[in-house]
Amino acid sequence: MSITTAFRIPTVGTKGAGIERTGFAPEQGPDLSGIKPLSPWFFVFEGLMSGAYDITRLNPNAWMVLSGLGLVNMLVGLTVLGKRRKLVRTMLKNSRTRSILVALIGLRVGVHVLLGLLGAQVTTTAGHLVLAVLMTGATVGLMWFDQRVTFRALGLSLAR
DSSP states (O other), X not given: OOXXXXXXXXXOEEEETTEEEEXXXXXXXXXXXXXXXXXXXXXXXXXXXXXXXXXXXXXXXXXXXXXXXXXXXXXXXXXXXXXXXXXXXXXXXXXXXXXXXXXXXXXHHHHHHHHHHTTOOOOSHHHHHHHHHHHHHHHHHHHHHHHHHHHHHHTOOOOO
C-alpha cells in the first residue's frame, strides 16, 4: 500500500448475507502538517558516509575522521532532527525508501564486482576519488528525490 492510499482510504459500509458489517478506516497516521523537509546538509552528511569505503582507500587514516563524523551524525539525528522523527519514520515505512537503500548497497558492491571481473579493479587514488564522489552524489540525489516524492504524496509543502 502506498503512502497516498494509506492516508486517503474512506470508511465503507457493506451488507452481505443479511448481516450488516461496517468497514473500518485505517488509522490516520501521525499529524505531519507541521513537518519541515530535511536540510540539504543532512543529505550531504549521509552521502559522505556512503562514500566512506573509497575515502578510507584514499587515506587509510581517514577512518578516524569518518568514525567521528558518524558519531556526530548520530548525535545530530537524535537532537537537531528529533522534531522530524515523524517524517523519518514515515519515509522508512515506505517501500521506495527501502528500495533506494538496497539499490545503493547493490550499486556499491556491483561496481566493485563488475570492475573486478573485467580486471579493472579500482586501485588508484583517482579511481577511489571518482567512486566516492559518485556514491556521495547518488546518495544525496536519491535521498532528496525520496523526500520530495514523500512530501508530494502526503500533500505537504516543501517550503522551509
